[in-house]
Amino acid sequence: MRTILRKVFLVDLLQGMWVTFRTQHPKNIVTEQYPFERPKVAERYRGAPRLNINPENGQTLCICCDLCALACPEALIVVGWERNPETKRKDLVTFTYDTSRCMFCGLCEDACPVDALELTQDFELASYSREGAIFDRQILEEGIQPKKYVF
Amino acid sequence: MAETFLDSTELVLNMGPQHPSTHGVLRVIVKLDGEKVLGTECVIGYLHRGVEKIAENRTYTMFAPYVDRIDYIAAVSNGLGYCLAVEKLLNVEAPARAQAVRVILTELNRIGSHLLWLGTHALDIGAITPLFYCMREREYTLDIFEKYCGARLTTHAFRIGGLQYETYEGFEKECLDFCDLFLPKVDEYEELLTGNRIWRERLINVGILNEADCKAFGVTGPMLRAAGCKWDIRKALPYSGYEKYDFEIPTRENGDTYDRYIVRMQEMRQSVRIIRQAVEGLPTGPITAKVPKVIKPPVGEAYVSIEAPKGELGYYIVSDGTTQPYRCRVRPPSFVNLQALDRMSRGSLVADLVAIIGTIDIVLGEVDR
Ligand code: SF4
Ligand code: SF4
Numbered sequence: 001m002r003t004i005l006r007k008v009f010l011v012d013l014l015q016g017m018w019v020t021f022r023t024q025h026p027k028n029i030v031t032e033q034y035p036f037e038r039p040k041v042a043e044r045y046r047g048a049p050r051l052n053i054n055p056e057n058g059q060t061l062c063i064c065c066d067l068c069a070l071a072c073p074e075a076l077i078v079v080g081w082e083r084n085p086e087t088k089r090k091d092l093v094t095f096t097y098d099t100s101r102c103m104f105c106g107l108c109e110d111a112c113p114v115d116a117l118e119l120t121q122d123f124e125l126a127s128y129s130r131e132g133a134i135f136d137r138q139i140l141e142e143g144i145q146p147k148k149y150v151f
Numbered sequence: 152m153a154e155t156f157l158d159s160t161e162l163v164l165n166m167g168p169q170h171p172s173t174h175g176v177l178r179v180i181v182k183l184d185g186e187k188v189l190g191t192e193c194v195i196g197y198l199h200r201g202v203e204k205i206a207e208n209r210t211y212t213m214f215a216p217y218v219d220r221i222d223y224i225a226a227v228s229n230g231l232g233y234c235l236a237v238e239k240l241l242n243v244e245a246p247a248r249a250q251a252v253r254v255i256l257t258e259l260n261r262i263g264s265h266l267l268w269l270g271t272h273a274l275d276i277g278a279i280t281p282l283f284y285c286m287r288e289r290e291y292t293l294d295i296f297e298k299y300c301g302a303r304l305t306t307h308a309f310r311i312g313g314l315q316y317e318t319y320e321g322f323e324k325e326c327l328d329f330c331d332l333f334l335p336k337v338d339e340y341e342e343l344l345t346g347n348r349i350w351r352e353r354l355i356n357v358g359i360l361n362e363a364d365c366k367a368f369g370v371t372g373p374m375l376r377a378a379g380c381k382w383d384i385r386k387a388l389p390y391s392g393y394e395k396y397d398f399e400i401p402t403r404e405n406g407d408t409y410d411r412y413i414v415r416m417q418e419m420r421q422s423v424r425i426i427r428q429a430v431e432g433l434p435t436g437p438i439t440a441k442v443p444k445v446i447k448p449p450v451g452e453a454y455v456s457i458e459a460p461k462g463e464l465g466y467y468i469v470s471d472g473t474t475q476p477y478r479c480r481v482r483p484p485s486f487v488n489l490q491a492l493d494r495m496s497r498g499s500l501v502a503d504l505v506a507i508i509g510t511i512d513i514v515l516g517e518v519d520r
Contacts, residue, residue: 012346012347012348013347013348013349015342015343015346016280016342016344016347019280019342020280020343023284030287030290041297042294042301043298043319044299044300044301044316044319045301045302046301046302071212071213073209073213073214073216073217103220103305104302105215105305105307106301106302106307107212107216110315119301
């Protein structure tokens, strides 16, 4: 008898509807309004790469040891350096990082002995061309400079 | 039977590779008699990336991020399986703290994987609402991954010999909060689905695979347990300290789609139990064992299998003494479980075929590798 009554009055379906109804309250909204509100990503987030510079003199921290390039499974980092005849040190000339092939695994970051290469919280990496995804030293040091559109 | 003299009623149809309910790029060739399925054949390989071959050209450390992409829904479990296999080759064991953190993260990943399965499976069958709720809760697990290792999906959380990252501040609390929050949510999903008559009609006695067939096909994971076999590698061959935790293996009798649903729901509850125990007993100490910088295992081979959310996930690695694996074979649960599709779907209706594909819980990245 009870099962028949439950069937007739659609108790099982109404139960489900009640769950849906319960979550209608505005405080239950979880959707992020992304382009308008930037979500906060975690501190350890592995996003756009950055080549750190010494904040005091603007010199790069990179010592051209090539360890990041060797650690990368995709071999997408190319470190170009020149031996400085006066100081006998290596000077960084170019640094390319092809984000289109990068899987943001963080192995290069872990390999760097001086924390020069770092994956940052910046996650907006889209670009209009494939070449745009290849970061050179300037982009790596200054960060991506997206084109500002005025509406 | 009609089909013996009227073959013209038979119809061969392609389902997929772009069918939304094949969960990726799976093509199923279906032989139909009206609505009835006479046989199916799977065409796979659309997502083949040659992961096993890539392994032969990468060092042991470098290959670790690639395993995340085998089963991208359960990247943490894949990472664990690979790390355990290499550790076995090297004959090292991760320290207790690393093991506990590994357990916490893999169990969170199991919950995340089951939630995604539940949402999409329900969506295939016509219940749209659970998807949103499942995604909402899965977000919490992804947030923990993001805070812990910096990525949400392809995490690369573990390293050979232990962990790369120490847990962040508030990790324990966040895990426990998630446990508290999540248990009532499982009840909520059950409230939505378990008693629902449409859900029951669509699932009960659909896609039955009994225990003997499961064993014959090599089917593992929740599918095997739904058929009544109490086999869970976490209990049978404990790894990463699972023997320390107290949990049950949920099983059911019939081995139909409904039972698999119930088993997975119970597994999520058990996972919460494991996470609680692991977080409460989280030991202190080092997070990496002593492993050489350049990993060069001795000549030999190792097979390690773990209980991934979808079944037995095995890594078989042959080392020839160099820095690169000579051969790395992955035994993916989805690939093996998918072979039972024909047996399960024979004689059912086309609409049930969608439910059956959903219940296997396949990830095509893992099927094709
Ligand atoms: S994150 Fe990984 S794939 Fe990307 S450059 Fe670094 S090591 Fe290479
Ligand atoms: S590992 Fe660091 S210091 Fe060495 S080349 Fe790369 S960025 Fe420069």
